[in-house]
Amino acid sequence: MSAEGGLLLDSYLPYRLSVASNAVSGLIARAYEDRFGLSIPQWRLVCVLAEDGGLTQVQIVARTVMDKVTVSRAAQGLVKRRLIARSQNKSDGRSHVLALSPAGRSLHAEIAPLALAYEVALIAGLDPGEVAVLKRLLGRLQATAGQLAGETVQP
Amino acid sequence: MSAEGGLLLDSYLPYRLSVASNAVSGLIARAYEDRFGLSIPQWRLVCVLAEDGGLTQVQIVARTVMDKVTVSRAAQGLVKRRLIARSQNKSDGRSHVLALSPAGRSLHAEIAPLALAYEVALIAGLDPGEVAVLKRLLGRLQATAGQLAGETVQP
DNA sequence: GCAAGTTAGTTGCACATGATACTAGTTAGG
DNA sequence: CCTAACTAGTATCATGTGCAACTAACTTGC
Numbered sequence: 001m002s003a004e005g006g007l008l009l010d011s012y013l014p015y016r017l018s019v020a021s022n023a024v025s026g027l028i029a030r031a032y033e034d035r036f037g038l039s040i041p042q043w044r045l046v047c048v049l050a051e052d053g054g055l056t057q058v059q060i061v062a063r064t065v066m067d068k069v070t071v072s073r074a075a076q077g078l079v080k081r082r083l084i085a086r087s088q089n090k091s092d093g094r095s096h097v098l099a100l101s102p103a104g105r106s107l108h109a110e111i112a113p114l115a116l117a118y119e120v121a122l123i124a125g126l127d128p129g130e131v132a133v134l135k136r137l138l139g140r141l142q143a144t145a146g147q148l149a150g151e152t153v154q155p
Numbered sequence: 156m157s158a159e160g161g162l163l164l165d166s167y168l169p170y171r172l173s174v175a176s177n178a179v180s181g182l183i184a185r186a187y188e189d190r191f192g193l194s195i196p197q198w199r200l201v202c203v204l205a206e207d208g209g210l211t212q213v214q215i216v217a218r219t220v221m222d223k224v225t226v227s228r229a230a231q232g233l234v235k236r237r238l239i240a241r242s243q244n245k246s247d248g249r250s251h252v253l254a255l256s257p258a259g260r261s262l263h264a265e266i267a268p269l270a271l272a273y274e275v276a277l278i279a280g281l282d283p284g285e286v287a288v289l290k291r292l293l294g295r296l297q298a299t300a301g302q303l304a305g306e307t308v309q310p
Numbered sequence: 311g312c313a314a315g316t317t318a319g320t321t322g323c324a325c326a327t328g329a330t331a332c333t334a335g336t337t338a339g340g
Numbered sequence: 341c342c343t344a345a346c347t348a349g350t351a352t353c354a355t356g357t358g359c360a361a362c363t364a365a366c367t368t369g370c
Contacts, residue, residue: 007267009202009219013274013290014179018195019220020293021176023300028169031308039326040173047164058348064164065174067328072349094335094348112162113310119168121308122299130288135168137281137289138175144277145178153186153276155268194356213318222358227319249318249365 017141028118036111037081041066041074043111046100049084050108054099056089083107172296183273191266192236196221196229198266201255204239205263209254211244238262 009015025040032038038046044064049055052063057075061068075098078084083104086096100108123131164170180195187193193201199219204210207218212230216223230253233239238259241251255263278286 007202007271008206009199011290012202012270013277013286014183015199016290016293016297017172017176018180020297020300021172022220023297023304024169025173027300027304030304041326044164044170047162047167051163056348065177068349069328069351070326072351073326076350089348092336092348096349114308115167116162117308117310118303121303122168122296124299126292126295130292131168133285133288134292135166135171137285138171140281141277142171142175142178144279145175145182148273148276149178149182149185153269153272155272196356211318223319224321224358225356227321228356231320244318247318247366251319 024122028115031114031118032111035114036107038111039074039077041070042078045071045074045078045098046083046104046108046111049098049100050105050112054087054097056092056095056097058095060098078104179277183270186269186273187266190269191262193266194229194232196225197233200226200229200233200253201238201259201263201266204253204255205260205267209242209252211247211250211252213250215253233259 029040032040032043044066045060048060048063055063057068057071060066060071060075064071066074075084075086079086082101084098085101086098089095089097184195187195187198199221200215203215203218210218212223212226215221215226219226221229230239230241234241237256239253240256241253244250244252
């Protein structure tokens with residue numbers, strides 16, 4: 001039936017990865033959006049600010065893997081809702097330091113358990129060793145893809 | 156410093172999954188777009204039509220995990236380039252049967268090796284057993300996410 | 311055999327995303 | 341100093357995407 005040599009969509013890794021990621025991201029995105037009115041980029045911002053304290057937008061861009069425009073807009077939304085505060089950066093007048101406000105901190109404290117619950121629900125029934133393999137390989141894939149982005153792959 | 160209990164973005168599975176998927180998809184998408192002028196949805200369509208022969212759009216929607224609008228537009232683009240042909244479905248006047256044209260078939264034959272080369276390059280240096288685990292868990296995650304989409308997850 | 315409900319596919323719309331261009335502030339070299 | 345090159349962040353634009361509404365065709369029940 002199949003007219004090709006060895007390429008089957010269902011077992012093609014980039015396809016599987018994309019489909020799985022879309023399913024999971026869609027699930028999480030809807031949960032955050034419905035319950036807290038947060039987009040995924042906004043949620044990531046809240047997360048890294050909770051973890052690392054005051055950061056500039058470039059630092060956030062480096063830390064999460066998001067476009068600087070995406071970070072800029074997510075920050076604007078959060079500032080408007082008073083979940084984060086921007087203060088002038090003494091050492092550089094162009095950049096601002098972003099930090100969670102008390103409201104932002106408490107929102108994060110509220111969301112974090114839900115986020116962890118989703119992760120637990122997703123990996124329920126999976127072998128912990130296998131999950132470790134999964135996370136490690138995802139990191140490797142990301143790194144390899146980053147490298148290959150520069151080069152030209154030949155068939 | 157970190158004000159939360161156990162949630163670290165870098166080890167959070169949905170985040171890792173999303174970042175890895177974006178890196179890989181971006182790489183692949185650029186390759187197909189640059190060399191063949193195909194979007195990812197178009198490429199998926201070519202793939203399943205090469206695998207399964209003539210299909211209607213609903214069948215393609217079920218087969219790949221894409222919105223029916225996405226499939227519709229991908230099909231329009233491919234028809235315009237004469238890579239696929241639509242014939243009337245005898246048994247149902249609403250739907251059309253899509254199939255690769257000779258040009259589409261030869262394009263697929265040209266792309267398939269490149270696609271496989273990308274997969275090989277991505278998993279180079281990884282243990283084959285681990286890659287099997289990866290693919291299996293991606294399937295499980297997708298299925299679990301699909302299930303959870305209906306329910307409400309509690310912290 | 312025809313009205314009511316369903317399904318295949320398209321179109322319109324609203325939104326998120328990312329590349330590009332721009333502004334304001336900073337650093338380095340002469 | 342002061343100009344040229346650079347960087348942080350924003351605004352603008354083009355594109356892709358999915359939802360909802362729509363049309364056309366099919367099915368079912370009476």
